[in-house]
Amino acid sequence: MPDTADILRLESMQVHFPIQGGLFDRVLGRPAGAVRAVDGIDLNIGRGEIVALVGESGSGKTTVGRVITKLAQPTGGRLLFEGEDMTSVRGSSALRPYRHRVQMIFQDAYQALNPRHTVFDVVAEPLRSLRLVDNASQLADRVSEALAAAGLNPPGDFFARFPHELSGGQRQRVVIAGALAVRPELIVADEPVSMLDVSIRAQILQVLVDLRDKHNMALLFITHDLPLAWSIADRIAVLYLGKLVEIGSADEITFNPRHPYTVALRNATPQIGGNADRGKLPALQGEVPSAARVPRGCRFHPRCPLAFDRCREEEPPAIEVGPQHLSACWRSEC
Amino acid sequence: MSESTVRYSPRGRTRAIKSFLCQFLGHGGAQAGLVCLVFFLVLAAAPNTLVGPLQTAINATGDFLVPPSGEHLLGTDEVGRDVLNLVVHGARISLTIALLATVISLVVGTSVGITAGYYGGRVDVWLMRLTDFFFVMPSFVLALVITPVVLEVMGRGGDILGFRPSLFVIIVVIGMTSWAFVARIVRSQTLSLKERTFVDRARVVGSSNIVIMVKHILPNLLPQIAANGALVVAGAIYVETSLSFLGLGDPLQPSWGTLLALAQRAGAASAGAWWDLGAPGVCVLTVSLSFVLIGNALDDTFNPRRRVIP
Amino acid sequence: MTNSSQDNVPLLEVDRLSVDYGLKGVSSRAIDRVSFALRAGEAVGLVGESGSGKTTTAMAIASLLSPNARVNEGEVRYRGKRLPIDDDAAMRPHRWSETSVVFQGAMNALNPVHRILKQIAEPCMLKLGMSRGEATARARELLELVGIPADRGSAYPHELSGGMRQRVMIAMALACRPSIVIGDEPTTALDVITQAQILKLLGELRSRLNLALILITHDLSVVAEACDRVMIMYAGRIVEDGTVADIFAQPKHPYTRLLIDSIPNPASGKRIIRPIPGDPPNLMNRPSGCAFHPRCPSAMAVCVTEVPSFDECGQGRVACHLHRSSQEDKVAVHA
Numbered sequence: 001m002p003d004t005a006d007i008l009r010l011e012s013m014q015v016h017f018p019i020q021g022g023l024f025d026r027v028l029g030r031p032a033g034a035v036r037a038v039d040g041i042d043l044n045i046g047r048g049e050i051v052a053l054v055g056e057s058g059s060g061k062t063t064v065g066r067v068i069t070k071l072a073q074p075t076g077g078r079l080l081f082e083g084e085d086m087t088s089v090r091g092s093s094a095l096r097p098y099r100h101r102v103q104m105i106f107q108d109a110y111q112a113l114n115p116r117h118t119v120f121d122v123v124a125e126p127l128r129s130l131r132l133v134d135n136a137s138q139l140a141d142r143v144s145e146a147l148a149a150a151g152l153n154p155p156g157d158f159f160a161r162f163p164h165e166l167s168g169g170q171r172q173r174v175v176i177a178g179a180l181a182v183r184p185e186l187i188v189a190d191e192p193v194s195m196l197d198v199s200i201r202a203q204i205l206q207v208l209v210d211l212r213d214k215h216n217m218a219l220l221f222i223t224h225d226l227p228l229a230w231s232i233a234d235r236i237a238v239l240y241l242g243k244l245v246e247i248g249s250a251d252e253i254t255f256n257p258r259h260p261y262t263v264a265l266r267n268a269t270p271q272i273g274g275n276a277d278r279g280k281l282p283a284l285q286g287e288v289p290s291a292a293r294v295p296r297g298c299r300f301h302p303r304c305p306l307a308f309d310r311c312r313e314e315e316p317p318a319i320e321v322g323p324q325h326l327s328a329c330w331r332s333e334c
Numbered sequence: 335m336s337e338s339t340v341r342y343s344p345r346g347r348t349r350a351i352k353s354f355l356c357q358f359l360g361h362g363g364a365q366a367g368l369v370c371l372v373f374f375l376v377l378a379a380a381p382n383t384l385v386g387p388l389q390t391a392i393n394a395t396g397d398f399l400v401p402p403s404g405e406h407l408l409g410t411d412e413v414g415r416d417v418l419n420l421v422v423h424g425a426r427i428s429l430t431i432a433l434l435a436t437v438i439s440l441v442v443g444t445s446v447g448i449t450a451g452y453y454g455g456r457v458d459v460w461l462m463r464l465t466d467f468f469f470v471m472p473s474f475v476l477a478l479v480i481t482p483v484v485l486e487v488m489g490r491g492g493d494i495l496g497f498r499p500s501l502f503v504i505i506v507v508i509g510m511t512s513w514a515f516v517a518r519i520v521r522s523q524t525l526s527l528k529e530r531t532f533v534d535r536a537r538v539v540g541s542s543n544i545v546i547m548v549k550h551i552l553p554n555l556l557p558q559i560a561a562n563g564a565l566v567v568a569g570a571i572y573v574e575t576s577l578s579f580l581g582l583g584d585p586l587q588p589s590w591g592t593l594l595a596l597a598q599r600a601g602a603a604s605a606g607a608w609w610d611l612g613a614p615g616v617c618v619l620t621v622s623l624s625f626v627l628i629g630n631a632l633d634d635t636f637n638p639r640r641r642v643i644p
Numbered sequence: 645m646t647n648s649s650q651d652n653v654p655l656l657e658v659d660r661l662s663v664d665y666g667l668k669g670v671s672s673r674a675i676d677r678v679s680f681a682l683r684a685g686e687a688v689g690l691v692g693e694s695g696s697g698k699t700t701t702a703m704a705i706a707s708l709l710s711p712n713a714r715v716n717e718g719e720v721r722y723r724g725k726r727l728p729i730d731d732d733a734a735m736r737p738h739r740w741s742e743t744s745v746v747f748q749g750a751m752n753a754l755n756p757v758h759r760i761l762k763q764i765a766e767p768c769m770l771k772l773g774m775s776r777g778e779a780t781a782r783a784r785e786l787l788e789l790v791g792i793p794a795d796r797g798s799a800y801p802h803e804l805s806g807g808m809r810q811r812v813m814i815a816m817a818l819a820c821r822p823s824i825v826i827g828d829e830p831t832t833a834l835d836v837i838t839q840a841q842i843l844k845l846l847g848e849l850r851s852r853l854n855l856a857l858i859l860i861t862h863d864l865s866v867v868a869e870a871c872d873r874v875m876i877m878y879a880g881r882i883v884e885d886g887t888v889a890d891i892f893a894q895p896k897h898p899y900t901r902l903l904i905d906s907i908p909n910p911a912s913g914k915r916i917i918r919p920i921p922g923d924p925p926n927l928m929n930r931p932s933g934c935a936f937h938p939r940c941p942s943a944m945a946v947c948v949t950e951v952p953s954f955d956e957c958g959q960g961r962v963a964c965h966l967h968r969s970s971q972e973d974k975v976a977v978h979a
Contacts, residue, residue: 056835056836056837057806057835066534069538070537070538071534071537071538092537092540092541092542092543093542095540096540099538099539099540100540103538103539104534104535104538106531106534106535108531111530111531111532112531112532112534112535113532113535114532114536114550114553114554115554116553116554117549117550125536125539125541126539126540129539129540129541129542129545130539130540162350167923167924168694169923170923175535178535178539179539182539197693197694197862197924198693198862198863198864198903198906198907199693199902199903199906199919199920199924199939200920200923200924201906201917202906202917202918202919202920203919203920203921205917205919206919224835224836225836226836226910227907227908227909227910228908230908230910230915231908231915231917254910255910264837265836265837267840268836268837268839268840269836269840269865270839270840270843270863270865270866270868270869270870271865271868271869271909271910271911272864272865272868272892272904272907272909272911273868273892273909273911273912283837283840283841283844284837285841287805287806287807287808287835287837287838288835
């Protein structure tokens with residue numbers, strides 16, 4: 001894929017949160033550790049592409065989203081937006097052009113809306129703060145347009161409502177409308193449907209897919225749900241303990257996973273009509289270790305049913321196992 | 335469609351305010367507190383029409399220390415002034431001092447608290463050290479230190495914003511010593527509010543720190559500030575009374591504390607003149623109690639479990 | 645325990661149970677004439693969206709309804725005997741010893757300042773009258789049963805991972821040897837792999853202890869994995885009841901069908917998921933007739949006016965006017 005097609009690139013992105021040692025540790029000169037939330041990730045998102053980032057809690061998937069939306073500052077690596085290095089750009093005014101093009105949708109829409117702001121306030125906020133409108137009537141037009149695009153019709157009915165007067169699905173639509181109002185080119189959606197009722201999920205996903213189809217908007221879809229990722233994304237990236245273990249097209253990852261963790265994740269996912277591939281690999285034991293104590297070698301080896309000596313010593317690089325399909329596993333080499 | 339009509343169409347906000355008022359006014363404590371408070375506010379608003387001009391030793395209307403009677407409902411003091419007249423005029427001074435001091439305290443406390451909580455890090459550390467300093471500073475000592483300075487600068491006869499210098503000093507001193515309490519509460523609330531997702535969202539949509547503090551955090555703090563503000567007023571009345579009682583008040587603009595001090599010095603207690611001490615005392619008690627009641631009622635009404643959002 | 649006369653009586657019968665919630669003087673119906681029976685050792689999934697009444701149903705069975713709830717009609721029978729579910733004091737001896745509940749948020753249900761062993765031993769002492777020593781022994785046994793080494797009993801809740809805490813909750817639910825365990829979204833807050841582990845554990849415990857399991861969830865695929873039977877609830881009523889195999893292969897109620905269609909399923913290659921139009925119903929303002937009619941693609945005139953009866957249909961039961969034709973005479977008898 002030519003470089004110019006990428007709207008966003010993460011290059012060995014790293015986010016380590018220092019652990020505050022106690023007074024004793026400091027006096028004794030013990031080194032304070034770090035939580036390696038994100039530990040060297042390479043990821044690119046093309047224009048109009050939907051990439052799903054799949055991982056369990058503690059995998060660092062939310063932190064990746066926060067780095068891209070500039071809510072968290074990386075401790076290493078680079079964040080490139082259309083080739084421009086945005087890693088060290090900070091401050092609300094310097095970030096204004098970037099914010100205009102990259103927006104975010106949050107998991108818990110109730111939390112993401114200020115309880116004292118009306119729907120109009122919420123959707124108008126980015127337009128005001130990014131100075132995208134000149135007068136009040138233009139503002140009202142843009143707000144109406146965004147609400148309608150997010151599926152809240154007629155928009156005028158919602159202007160004066162407070163978040164607690166809306167249903168869960170409507171609240172998430174308001175958050176989406178707030179992100180759409182600036183007509184961004186990339187949206188980071190952090191588990192946008194996991195708090196919603198099943199019957200509402202599909203409606204929200206439909207809105208997101210429509211945005212890509214109509215406006216060629218790129219989407220980074222963060223989720224823990226592999227079938228959901230498959231249903232919406234072009235490519236899936238699987239994250240384990242701060243590192244990408246596998247990345248490839250949605251179909252490849254779902255039907256031909258190469259990394260044992262991806263296989264385990266797929267096997268553990270409950271499915272209607274049973275999971276035909278289950279049983280090829282024993283179910284995983286234990287839980288994801290803490291990101292403060294990342295195992296040496298391959299970080300998955302303590303739980304991996306296929307681990308061998310090399311896995312305990314050396315960290316596997318991303319190995320190409322198919323067209324645009326990378327897997328970070330020594331077993332994929334052969 | 336103009337912006338203001340769009341933003342505050344009568345539906346949402348008015349309904350919310352209405353339901354807030356219904357809940358608040360239905361609260362027994364709030365009713366009692368409001369009745370007392372309104373009574374004293376009326377006294378404070380029009381003392382001259384109610385009881386005539388402030389009496390001094392020169393235009394005193396009665397004998398010395400006359401017990402309550404038809405002529406002097408609350409008796410007279412040691413120079414023959416009508417106690418009712420003094421108490422009503424005192425209400426104006428006492429309430430003004432307390433309310434102005436509270437305004438200072440809330441403005442300073444909220445600004446410091448939000449800034450410290452929102453920015454965190456070094457800003458937080460230094461602002462909170464400053465807060466601690468004012469937190470432990472006794473108001474009496476501060477008043478003793480500031481008074482001579484202000485009097486030196488202004489002269490005893492001048493006035494600042496319509497207040498005689500000694501009253502102005504009291505207002506400033508109470509404001510300075512009570513904001514730390516507000517700052518601590520506001521900071522801890524801000525610390526939890528800034529972790530809320532809506533602050534993240536505000537940042538992602540490009541709002542600056544100032545906008546986030548003023549438009550996102552402050553409105554969510556208002557219930558807390560209002561409830562604690564009422565308690566600060568109650569505290570301010572007490573502090574004012576004790577400062578004046580200790581002689582820091584102004585005899586020409588007597589507050590309830592000054593009246594108590596004068597009565598005490600005139601030996602009202604030993605002379606059995608209970609009315610001279612009791613009238614201002616009961617006033618102080620009633621007003622601060624009603625503010626406490628209102629504060630508690632506000633706290634109950636804003637309780638997140640029964641939250642209404644005005 | 646079981647003798648031959650009890651074999652014919654279902655373990656638990658819920659008969660036309662209706663529960664109302666009173667809020668600020670307005671009462672709204674949370675569940676409306678819910679009826680079903682549960683056999684010993686059976687695993688039933690109770691599926692519905694928020695506000696469908698699935699949690700209210702389960703809480704009514706366990707007699708853990710909130711104070712503003714009122715049982716309006718109907719009853720719950722345990723082994724043929726009526727349970728006093730609306731009488732808190734009379735229900736106390738039944739609670740936890742016959743029916744116990746595993747809640748969703750294990751962190752909130754555990755006391756953060758007590759070691760987990762003590763928290764498991766507590767109900768054994770209170771309910772079964774065990775001595776401290778016996779209760780501790782029982783607690784260790786229960787920990788092993790749910791797959792936690794008994795030595796971990798000295799840990800505090802915050803020292804355990806989410807999956808471990810959920811196991812502790814299960815151990816506590818089993819303390820008084822209940823015959824019915826209700827799981828109220830027991831795996832919702834957990835990761836996929838941990839969820840699979842917990843579901844596997846519940847399955848094993850069920851066959852080992854002959855437990856009946858009521859699994860409350862919004863996730864149909866969890867039910868497909870863990871249950872024999874599934875009941876779909878919508879707006880306070882059960883709309884379909886049948887075996888997992890039947891319902892997923894041939895859903896009869898349009899709501900069930902749409903619900904299954906709204907879950908992406910790589911196994912069947914079904915990628916485009918079809919949204920169900922509209923919003924879930926508001927309990928304060930329930931639609932007339934069949935509550936699903938405003939969102940139903942095959943709604944007819946009769947659906948707006950008449951509440952469909954909940955009738956036998958094939959192996960299961962369904963409440964839908966589309967499946968009524970053969971039942972016409974039966975309805976007439978009831979009316």
